[in-house]
Amino acid sequence: xxxxxxxxxxxxxxxxxxxxxxxxLMTMVDSxxxxxxxxxxxxxxxxxxxxxxxxxxxxxxxxSWNHFNCNINEKVIKETADxxxxxxxxxxxxxxxxxxxxxxxxxRDKKGKLVPKKSTFPSGxxxxxxxxxxxxxxxxxxxxxxxLTCSKTMPGSLGYEEKDAKxxxxxxxxxxxxxxxxxxxxxxxxxxxxxxxxxMKSGRPIFHSLCEWGDMHPALWGAPIGNSWRTTNDxxxxxxxxxxxxxxxxxxxxxxxxxxxxxxxxxxxxxxxMTKDEYIVHFSIWAISKAPLLLGxxxxxxxxxxxxxxxxxxxxxxxxxxxxxxAKKARMEGDIQVWAGPxxxxxxxxxxxxxxxxxxxxAAFWDDIEIPANSIVxxxxxxxxxxxxxxxxGKLTATVDSHACKLYILKPVA
Ligand SMILES: *[C@@H]1O[C@H](CO)[C@@H](O)[C@H](O)[C@H]1NC(C)=O
Numbered sequence: 139x140x141x142x143x144x145x146x147x148x149x150x151x152x153x154x155x156x157x158x159x160x161x162x163l164m165t166m167v168d169s170x171x172x173x174x175x176x177x178x179x180x181x182x183x184x185x186x187x188x189x190x191x192x193x194x195x196x197x198x199x200x201x202s203w204n205h206f207n208c209n210i211n212e213k214v215i216k217e218t219a220d221x222x223x224x225x226x227x228x229x230x231x232x233x234x235x236x237x238x239x240x241x242x243x244x245x246r247d248k249k250g251k252l253v254p255k256k257s258t259f260p261s262g263x264x265x266x267x268x269x270x271x272x273x274x275x276x277x278x279x280x281x282x283x284x285x286l287t288c289s290k291t292m293p294g295s296l297g298y299e300e301k302d303a304k305x306x307x308x309x310x311x312x313x314x315x316x317x318x319x320x321x322x323x324x325x326x327x328x329x330x331x332x333x334x335x336x337x338m339k340s341g342r343p344i345f346h347s348l349c350e351w352g353d354m355h356p357a358l359w360g361a362p363i364g365n366s367w368r369t370t371n372d373x374x375x376x377x378x379x380x381x382x383x384x385x386x387x388x389x390x391x392x393x394x395x396x397x398x399x400x401x402x403x404x405x406x407x408x409x410x411x412m413t414k415d416e417y418i419v420h421f422s423i424w425a426i427s428k429a430p431l432l433l434g435x436x437x438x439x440x441x442x443x444x445x446x447x448x449x450x451x452x453x454x455x456x457x458x459x460x461x462x463x464x465a466k467k468a469r470m471e472g473d474i475q476v477w478a479g480p481x482x483x484x485x486x487x488x489x490x491x492x493x494x495x496x497x498x499x500x501a502a503f504w505d506d507i508e509i510p511a512n513s514i515v516x517x518x519x520x521x522x523x524x525x526x527x528x529x530x531x532g533k534l535t536a537t538v539d540s541h542a543c544k545l546y547i548l549k550p551v552a
Pocket of ligand 1: 374375376378379
C-alpha cells in the first residue's frame with residue numbers, strides 16, 4: 139500500500155471512530171436523561187401514598203386478557219372462579235379473579251359513573267364480586283389512566299379517578315390493573331398517583347397494579363404508588379417474546395420488595411404457543427423473579443400438563459417466600475445462563491437455563507451465586523420433585539435440554 143493511500147485510510151478510520159463515538163455519547167446522554175427524570179419523579183413521590191398493606195408476597199390468581207381478550211362475560215368470570223376452587227388452585231394461593239379490558243359500556247351514566255356492559259355483565263359487577271367473594275376469592279378490575287382504555291370500547295379513569303375508585307370500593311373490588319392508553323400526553327408520574335390517592339380515599343384496600351409498560355422506568359418510582367408495576371410491553375404466547383420480557387424485567391431486580399413487585403406481565407402457560415419445557419422455563423423465571431403469578435389460560439379447560447406446571451407447590455413457594463428478593467442472572471455464557479436468588483433460611487433458588495438449540499452442560503459455582511466457598515450443599519430438584527442423593531461442594535453441574543431449565547433449591551448443610 140502506498141503511503142498516501144495509507145494516510146487516507148487512517149484519516150477515514152479516525153473520522154468513522156469520531157462519528158461512532160459521538161453517536162454513542164448522544165445515546166448515553168439521552169438514556170441518562172430519562173433515568174434522571176425518573177429519579178426526579180421518585181423524589182417527588184418520596185412520601186408513600188400507598189399504605190394499603192397489600193402485596194406482602196406477589197399476587198396470585200387469574201386475568202382474562204391473555205386467553206379471552208375482549209370476549210368476556212359474567213358467565214366466564216363465574217365459571218373461572220368455580221374452576222379455581224374445584225381444581226384446587228385457589229388452595230395453592232391463586233385467589234385473584236381479575237377482569238381485564240372491555241367490561242363496561244362506552245358511555246358513563248348521568249352521574250358520570252361507569253356502567254357494566256349490559257349485554258355481557260347484565261347482573262352488574264357488585265353481584266359478581268359477591269359471587270367471587272362467596273367462593274373465598276377476590277375480584278379484580280381494569281381501568282386506564284387515559285380517556286379511553288386500550289380497546290377503546292370503554293372509558294378510562296383520567297379525570298374521574300375519585301369517582302371510579304369510590305365505585306370500585308362500593309362494588310367490593312380488591313385489585314385494580316391501571317393501563318396507560320389514550321391519555322393526554324402528560325407523564326405517568328403525574329397521572330398514576332392521582333389514582334393511588336383516590337384508591338386510598340376509597341375506604342377499601344385495593345391492590346394497585348401499574349400497567350405503564352416500563353416506558354419511563356416505573357421500577358424507579360413505582361413503590362410509593364403501586365403494589366406492582368409492569369416493566370415491559372405485553373407478552374405474547376411464544377418463546378422469543380417470553381424470554382425477552384424476562385430479560386427486560388431482570389434489569390430492575392433490585393427494586394422488587396414486599397409491597398411492590400416488578401411485573402413482567404401475565405402468564406401464558408396453557409395457551410398453546412410454547413412447548414412444555416418452554417412453559418416450565420416461563421413459570422420458573424416468573425416464580426424466582428417474584429413476579430405476580432396471574433394465570434392467563436382458560437382455567438375451565440386446563441390439561442394435565444398445564445396443571446402440573448402451575449400447581450407445582452415448591453415453585454410457588456419460591457415465589458411466595460417471605461424473604462421477597464428477586465433472583466438475578468449470576469452468569470451468562472452465550473445461550474447458557476445461571477440465575478439465582480436468596481431465599482429465607484439461608485437457602486438459594488438456582489435456575490440453570492439453556493436458551494440455545496442444543497443440549498448443554500451447565501455449571502453453577504458457589505462463588506457466582508453467593509454461597510460460602512466451603513459449603514456442602516443439598517439440592518432439591520423442583521421439577522423432578524426429588525432431593526438429590528449427592529451433596530455438592532463448590533459447584534453443581536447438570537445437563538439441560540434446549541429451551542429448558544433446571545430449578546433447584548440449594549441448602550447448605552455444613
Ligand atoms: C412472537 O410474538 C411476537 C409479538 O406478538 C411476534 O412479533 C413474533 O413474530 C412472534 N414470534 C414467533 C416466532 O411466533
